Amino acid sequence: SGIGVGLTTLQTWLSNLIDLILIAVVAFFMLLDGERLWTFFLNFFPRSFQGKLTETIQRSFLGFFWGRLILSVFFGVSAFI
Structure with a gap:
């Protein structure tokens, strides 16, 4: 059903948006008060x-x-080739 797929897509999108906001907020405060x-x-x-x-x-x-950096470079080069 189209409504079910639409609601699932909306739920996934909102969940990802909330995750992004939380990561940004936590990263911001870690930069401010990381040493403390x-x-x-x-x-x-x-x-x-x-x-x-x-x-x-x-x-x-x-x-x-x-x-992670080495893997990223490897996969990037592999994808480019």
């Missing part, structure tokens, strides 16, 4: 562990983003 938020997060752990935790998380995220 990170300090707040670290305070849940003992001081002796905070340095190693920070280093481990930074290394993991850096590895993740490098991997």
Whole structure:
């Protein structure tokens, strides 16, 4: 039925719009208060562990983003060829 398909499409579109808005808002506040938020997060752990935790998380995220970048370049070049 056409109405069902239309409502499903509308629901998907609105869900994606809300996701986009939430991501933009969270990213904005992370840019504003990222350092303070990170300090707040670290305070849940003992001081002796905070340095190693920070280093481990930074290394993991850096590895993740490098991997995504390499995959993106690979897929981009593959699609171009």
